[in-house]
Amino acid sequence: MMETAGDPRVDREGALDLVIDRTSRDPVYRQLVSQIRSLIEAGSLPEGFRLPPERRLASSLGVNRSTVLAAYRDLKALGLVDAHVGRGTAVLRPPIAAPPRPLTDGVPWRQLFRDSSARARDPMLADLLAMTERSDLISLSIGLPAPELLPLDTLGELAARVVREAGAAPYLHSPTEGHSGLREALAEWLGTRGIPCRPSEVLVVSGSQQGLDLLSRVFIDPGDVVVVEEPSYLGALQTFRAARARILAVPVDEHGMRTDILSTVLEHHRPKLIYTLPTFQNPSGAVLSLDRRRHLLDLAARWQVPVLEDDPYSELRYEGQALPALKALDEHGLVLYLSTFSKVLLPGLRVGYAVLPPVVLRQLVLAKQGVDLHANSFGQYLLAAFMRHGHLAPHIERLRPAYRRRRDAMAAVLASAGRAALRFSLPEGGFYIWCGVPDGVEQSALVAQGLSHGVSFLPGRACCAAEPPMNAVRLNFTHCAEASLVAGVERFAAAVREAAALGPVRRGTAAETAPVV
């Protein structure tokens, strides 16, 4: 402890006991800030204590003067010191044994949030979910199955049955990996779809969104590169952004991800993951061709980059020839497979699943136990029973013609009411039509026009990682029954016409780049 007797405002200078660790990840100037701050807060440097002149401290520590200057500047910003020309830098604040200030204005919560948390601001997905409780809108915005096609009677009978057969177990804890009965049913189901796997390779997750989050937690450090498709799934983009990944977007055309561009990307970057929805891609509806599937896997093997295959839609094919999943073609064990019950059956139970190499599965289990212990047991028992009693395949068989009719109805209205201004390809399956809107239609204006007409849809900018975002919207055709689907698309087409009449939004200097000062 330093001697501090006498008037603390009397100028003093002393040798500071500072230690620089040059191998630390912490820059030297921050080490200085931290150590001097500690000395001030511990009371070792009283108010009025004069810090050594920058040049002298720099010399005694063997660092650049600019480093010391940066440290002193930060200490000043922290309100711990003040600097006056000719009088040097003096400790300003008393030790913090006195509290900072009374809590008269309420808690400054925003200042207590962590950096990255404060940046997670785009509430679009929450807003879309919140809209699902509103009844005055025709929603083409969210990827929901048709509620009237849900097998409620079968589910009700099975719900009673699982409790009769398993007693309290569906209401109690299940293993983090998932209920063994569901893992077995999933392994069998996946085997029939060309993805042979053992139950021990299946991880049950609380919706495939959690699968994305857990994989991010396990693989992605801030700054790591993740390759996505452009456009891609909004929820995945949000998760990768929250993990502070650097996101590189590879365009999708009518045959799926442009693997020729992926090849160039891999020559210049080392991504931690390639994220792809190869079949009925969300939102474009594209299917990755067989050639590109092989090319993608070759590239992944060549560069040793894991491929995260997100596959919620492949069972919902309305025409054309099915293609094998990437996981089914994977010879090197590089594909991490993710799917869900949310599209082929129901989303509200929050049960998804992943097929993973054992060491990856184990790592996700360790992450998951700190996140939510396990997916809800009741939902797992219910879905296991639904599959074990053979209900899943017939249910999907019933969905296909119904969804095909809705897709065709949407396409017909888009073609007629859109008056050729709306460009789209008819997807062979899945949930969405990705619909280009005329140049000059501004997306926020279009969304506002849509809401005033009573229709919601997903603006393309939510699906895009790159700037500028594609001028298109995602329209879901599975959720609404045919009559309201047709009305919704007509409203959408009217909103487009009006937004086009408004013309591009003029933004004054927005086209110029302001200097960053």
Next chain:
Amino acid sequence: MMETAGDPRVDREGALDLVIDRTSRDPVYRQLVSQIRSLIEAGSLPEGFRLPPERRLASSLGVNRSTVLAAYRDLKALGLVDAHVGRGTAVLRPPIAAPPRPLTDGVPWRQLFRDSSARARDPMLADLLAMTERSDLISLSIGLPAPELLPLDTLGELAARVVREAGAAPYLHSPTEGHSGLREALAEWLGTRGIPCRPSEVLVVSGSQQGLDLLSRVFIDPGDVVVVEEPSYLGALQTFRAARARILAVPVDEHGMRTDILSTVLEHHRPKLIYTLPTFQNPSGAVLSLDRRRHLLDLAARWQVPVLEDDPYSELRYEGQALPALKALDEHGLVLYLSTFSKVLLPGLRVGYAVLPPVVLRQLVLAKQGVDLHANSFGQYLLAAFMRHGHLAPHIERLRPAYRRRRDAMAAVLASAGRAALRFSLPEGGFYIWCGVPDGVEQSALVAQGLSHGVSFLPGRACCAAEPPMNAVRLNFTHCAEASLVAGVERFAAAVREAAALGPVRRGTAAETAPVV
């Protein structure tokens, strides 16, 4: 691009185009590594290119020679350069346009995991959950309610009823904030317990474990301080560790957290959160006295530190006078309240809830939408119906005498079979007896002895943040019916006697501290 014609192995030296950003968070030596690495990987520095001597580069950049040395050392570790005395440092690897190596040995998954993920190794919680599917053990280890006391008939009737009344909604998405019916029921319930709140202040989470995780995501940056109790809840410690918090442990005595010690801690540290289980603390069973509740809140207000009150057990009081929750005493809005249905009703639906200031709730919603969209809808509808029809309070009334009998049965066996070697206080409520074991009994040996006798319990080291951990174990008395509970405690006492007979484990040099080299 640098000229690279001729034999690339010919010695060359050139000026490197390196730029140091002294205000960056990245230390200078890492900036050098990163930039030189990019030049090598881009092919701008071909194999054999000789990097400038350390002293010259240091001088030209105005940095210390040690900084350049550190950078060259890292480049060597990366296999990008090699150094020979007298010949300097030369680029070793060709540009990486050629792939790194063929994938003959499988994917090196561990090397692809992120740093912090690789450290999340303690699988104790997952192992405990996995044990719940084993039938050959008497489990005193996990905090489970009594399965035979679950109101299965009522739940079954309500499950059918919610689908009759709400149609497909319980199987579809619900808002990220939670199903409005459940938020209303919870606000009403909390009001009767002295915590008046609006439904909009209630956030439904996928189990209170997710509440801990979301709060960590929103508040904790790596290195932030979190104050916990010693001992504390294993799952919370895991979550804070995964967030890379610095964990400071404040001891608990028979009146709960030692707020006098907390006061000292707050004079020396600035925690982001104080995490406490004030009522029937897990694992100690202690109840924070009213005086200490006020003291804790005063300290929190004085230092402006949010208090995370985890309150799963307070309804399960078997004797004595109830105390108000911290949230009920909170005048400054600093208490973040967290609870769950897992202890008073059932854990398998994974539904918990938090009461939060609006700005904090909004921030958690933004985090939650990227994590799992929302808690499972079916569970939320079922619990809302259970509460709305007035089943929760009577159910808890039925639990109390049953759990009290089990607590007393456990205490009686601990006193008799333990032969005074086992020290414990009788908790007035909750789920656990925290039982000290004799000095010299080693915890791993005790767990192994227990398993060989067919009983599991939670070793105290899992509940402790500080070293050395307390020599105690957590015994749950609510899950097992009385006969197997008695048998389990007898097995435990036998395991303790045998482990004590083994004596302390001798570990050779373990008592000495090896130098870190």
